[in-house]
Amino acid sequence: KAGVTQTPRYLIKTRGQQVTLSCSPISGHRSVSWYQQTPGQGLQFLFEYFSETQRNKGNFPGRFSGRQFSNSRSEMNVSTLELGDSALYLCASSLEWLGASSDTQYFGPGTRLTVL
Amino acid sequence: GESVGLHLPTLSVQEGDNSIINCAYSNSASDYFIWYKQESGKGPQFIIDIRSNMDKRQGQRVTVLLNKTVKHLSLQIAATQPGDSAVYFCAENARPSGTYKYIFGTGTRLKVLA
Numbered sequence: 001k002a003g004v005t006q007t008p009r010y011l012i013k014t015r016g017q018q019v020t021l022s023c024s025p026i027s028g029h030r031s032v033s034w035y036q037q038t039p040g041q042g043l044q045f046l047f048e049y050f051s052e053t054q055r056n057k058g059n060f061p062g063r064f065s066g067r068q069f070s071n072s073r074s075e076m077n078v079s080t081l082e083l084g085d086s087a088l089y090l091c092a093s094s095l096e097w098l099g100a101s102s103d104t105q106y107f108g109p110g111t112r113l114t115v116l
Numbered sequence: 117g118e119s120v121g122l123h124l125p126t127l128s129v130q131e132g133d134n135s136i137i138n139c140a141y142s143n144s145a146s147d148y149f150i151w152y153k154q155e156s157g158k159g160p161q162f163i164i165d166i167r168s169n170m171d172k173r174q175g176q177r178v179t180v181l182l183n184k185t186v187k188h189l190s191l192q193i194a195a196t197q198p199g200d201s202a203v204y205f206c207a208e209n210a211r212p213s214g215t216y217k218y219i220f221g222t223g224t225r226l227k228v229l230a
């Protein structure tokens with residue numbers, strides 16, 4: 001079974017631009033969560049999507065948004081990029097949503113975003 | 117507050133020795149915990165998990181111990197190999213303020229010395 005895939009793997013943008021990242025979960029998984037990983041803050045939860053609905057949300061500004069499609073693929077968008085948005089963005093998939101059961105999350109390789 | 121922390125940011129062990137990586141968590145209501153391994157340039161890889169109704173779980177060369185009394189989690193790696201060199205994270209399934217999410221520790225870097 002194929003794992004979680006993320007595209008693109010690397011991205012360079014300038015301040016003020018917007019970016020869209022894509023994540024395809026493991027086949028059969030309906031929950032997709034997004035995380036931001038930086039050396040200073042570690043792994044921080046952004047939000048979770050399940051059945052095309054945002055189920056849970058972390059403490060990030062509204063510039064960070066996402067959506068999920070009927071095939072469970074998810075996209076994350078960051079608008080008006082700031083230097084501090086440079087990070088590794090990871091998505092993780094699981095069978096059920098985070099509140100339904102204690103379900104293992106499996107991660108993709110991440111997208112390395114650099115904001116200049 | 118919400119936090120999952122690690123006692124040792126860097127752990128160096130000789131090849132063939134056993135490694136123990138520790139983690140403290142703060143949410144007594146958390147009922148599920150996962151250990152992940154992250155190699156350079158890759159996403160976190162699932163190693164082993166444990167539910168709060170257990171205090172020990174074994175996998176292949178790895179054992180996770182859970183002490184709910186002191187809110188402590190540990191990962192034991194037997195006969196540590198060079199391929200075990202990576203950063204290890206513990207994560208708890210928590211629900212602070214009504215939001216369900218995984219809270220990750222800051223990570224411990226494991227260095228295996230030849």
